[in-house]
Amino acid sequence: MISKNYSKVEKKKKSHRIVLSIIIVNWNNKDILRDCLSSIYHTHNVSKYEIIVVDNNSEDSSVELIKNKFVDVKLIENNKNLGFAKANNQAIKIARGNYILLLNNDTVVTNTYFFDRMIEYMKRKPQVGILGCKLLYPDGTLQSCGESFPSVWEILKSQILFTKTWKRLGKSKKEDNHFKKVDFVCGACLMTRKEILDQVGLLRENYFMYGEDVEFCYRVHKAGYDIGVLTDESIIHLHSKSIEKNLTEMLYHSITNDLRNIRMLHHSNLEVLFAKIFHLMGVLMRAFLAIFRKGKKPGDYLELFKRLLVK
Numbered sequence: 001m002i003s004k005n006y007s008k009v010e011k012k013k014k015s016h017r018i019v020l021s022i023i024i025v026n027w028n029n030k031d032i033l034r035d036c037l038s039s040i041y042h043t044h045n046v047s048k049y050e051i052i053v054v055d056n057n058s059e060d061s062s063v064e065l066i067k068n069k070f071v072d073v074k075l076i077e078n079n080k081n082l083g084f085a086k087a088n089n090q091a092i093k094i095a096r097g098n099y100i101l102l103l104n105n106d107t108v109v110t111n112t113y114f115f116d117r118m119i120e121y122m123k124r125k126p127q128v129g130i131l132g133c134k135l136l137y138p139d140g141t142l143q144s145c146g147e148s149f150p151s152v153w154e155i156l157k158s159q160i161l162f163t164k165t166w167k168r169l170g171k172s173k174k175e176d177n178h179f180k181k182v183d184f185v186c187g188a189c190l191m192t193r194k195e196i197l198d199q200v201g202l203l204r205e206n207y208f209m210y211g212e213d214v215e216f217c218y219r220v221h222k223a224g225y226d227i228g229v230l231t232d233e234s235i236i237h238l239h240s241k242s243i244e245k246n247l248t249e250m251l252y253h254s255i256t257n258d259l260r261n262i263r264m265l266h267h268s269n270l271e272v273l274f275a276k277i278f279h280l281m282g283v284l285m286r287a288f289l290a291i292f293r294k295g296k297k298p299g300d301y302l303e304l305f306k307r308l309l310v311k
Contacts, residue, residue, distance in 0.1 A: 127226025146182025159282025211257025
């Protein structure tokens with residue numbers, strides 16, 4: 001069901017051509033969603049944008065928040081949790097902007113008009129099919145500046161050697177102000193053109209959650225477009241705050257879709273097998289470390305291990 005309330009902001013939009021459609025999927029995260037939307041309004045002239053929130057049957061008053069506090073937002077209400085990819089596709093199909101931005105609800109926009117600068121860059125560089133920015137942890141340390149396609153080596157580094165953790169603990173490397181070409185851009189903040197979606201297709205809906213950004217970027221890459229990030233633009237990403245209420249289920253989707261993408265990229269059963277082994281080892285290591293980490297439960301990781309083992 002699509003509901004739409006009009007306000008002064010919405011009436012003002014009618015006199016502007018919608019340039020950008022910002023799409024946010026939400027499931028039971030009212031407070032995080034409120035902070036995300038508020039940050040957009042505080043940093044941007046939203047009269048040039050439309051914001052579409054797809055709610056996957058939340059039970060925490062998220063829908064009421066949109067209807068009462070953000071009345072100019074276009075709201076799609078689902079009667080069940082359809083997952084991330086399918087919910088995004090619902091919004092893409094009704095989006096009016098030439099540019100589409102997939103934005104996680106656990107992000108906070110801090111740079112004024114940075115969406116506009118991303119749009120301007122894509123206008124100047126038609127060969128760029130997908131554009132992202134640096135993702136920062138709340139403490140300002142670097143989380144991601146674009147990623148490489150998944151591989152056995154990358155899984156070994158992240159799951160066994162904890163390279164992402166060591167990278168975060170190290171000094172932040174200052175990036176030059178330029179476009180950095182990468183394999184894929186994280187779906188937490190991913191901008192593309194409507195015409196590219198028309199060309200390569202929407203997100204694959206058999207990816208319930210996680211991995212759909214890798215698969216989509218792969219198709220755009222095969223179509224001949226560049227993919228990258230603007231290293232002088234950034235956004236705060238709370239990283240997993242939106243899924244921590246159901247950690248085991250979400251990690252299960254993350255790992256199984258990771259293995260699916262490795263098969264897609266490398267066409268090798270042996271690589272998939274080694275990738276699965278490294279993921280299983282990583283889950284066991286995290287189960288042990290959870291003993292010493294506040295708020296973490298070893299049993300969650302052991303349950304995940306059992307599910308992956310029989311997959």
